Amino acid sequence: MSKKIQVCLTPALIDLYDIEQSIVVVIDILRATSSITYGIDNGAEAIIPVAQVEDCLNYRDSGFLLAAERNGEVVAGYDFGNSPFSYTREKVNGKTVVLTTTNGTKALHLAQKRAYQVLIGSFLNLDSICHYLKSQDKNVLLLCAGWKDQFNLEDTLFAGAIVSNLRQNFEHFDDSSVAAEDLYALAKGDLRKYLHKSSHSHRLAQLNIEEDVVFCLQLNLCKTIPVLVGERLVALKTN
């Protein structure tokens, strides 16, 4: 087939796309999809994304680890929040984590309703994701989680990294994929420096998570691709 790649710049636009037969890659670089990638790669049995902090409470007696964050900070009383440094092998290996985040979970749930398959993408597993998308006979939608339904730079840059990688293997590209690819070409020499221009970056600076940002911009630290199966994110078996 003649394959198509599109970039949905915020979850608020997801209804414009016909994704019933598409693979959707959900992108929330700072920090949900980076932490999920790292956690699954470090042996977490599953990560369960939920929409509201309150939903986490339903799992209180399950023995699962509970992770909750609002506006970039750990919610009081939870095991941890959204920092990738909470998802090390010693903390999550063999465990199930229940996770709620500001933007990423929302995007996941919107995609799950209609898509053929929903994957988790981050700079940490860029090559694995691209290798898999090349091997499948499916259209691709790259779904940026954004910030409160608005466009953000870091998610768009990662979408552009995928587009750039898939350029030779797909035939159709929408305007937003062209834009994302060009922005990534501008930024890739120093992603951190580029993001200093961003409003999101200023906000993140206030939250004191500079180490997280640097961590999330590393390429190909992980090989695993998390995939949504029912309500659980687990490692995709690609053989």
Place this chain on the structure above:
Amino acid sequence: MSKKIQVCLTPALIDLYDIEQSIVVVIDILRATSSITYGIDNGAEAIIPVAQVEDCLNYRDSGFLLAAERNGEVVAGYDFGNSPFSYTREKVNGKTVVLTTTNGTKALHLAQKRAYQVLIGSFLNLDSICHYLKSQDKNVLLLCAGWKDQFNLEDTLFAGAIVSNLRQNFEHFDDSSVAAEDLYALAKGDLRKYLHKSSHSHRLAQLNIEEDVVFCLQLNLCKTIPVLVGERLVALKTN
């Protein structure tokens, strides 16, 4: 005051922005806002944007010129469509034109409900728009009409041209304005060539409006800024 500039990449996102005290610049480069700019500059008394082709019929006995377009083509029985070449001085001087377009009118009506002031922007009046925005003590929202609520390159590039021009006069820029500015910097050397990469461009090529596209990408052919007053777009008096 410390002034803010934001870029709303499609009309579907307009509700995310607080625009009650902002000047909104509506952008539909191919071709509605280019034709409106050219028409008002060529002495049209007013241009009335309407949402539906059927709404035009209410003006049938008014003596106004009726312009209607759907999917890039003139609707049968109307005086003309959306091509800037229909808005020459000999055709529109002293006349009122009723206009409906696929994307531009929708964006205009969404902005009109809430904004402090609604202007029409295009490459044709870039410098005039920027000069005016610098002189006002107001925040600015650049509203891209897009294509059926999706992101498009040409409207984003023009938003970037404005951001670039206002960089020294505003203090706050959102992520989409940073992206738009960088894309414009990439494209400005040859806008037409850059747009050949775009899906919209392929679609426009099928409609055989290459001359219109070239026309709409000219900088500063006009001095006039159309402004929405009630239901009518008229020339802004800037003194």
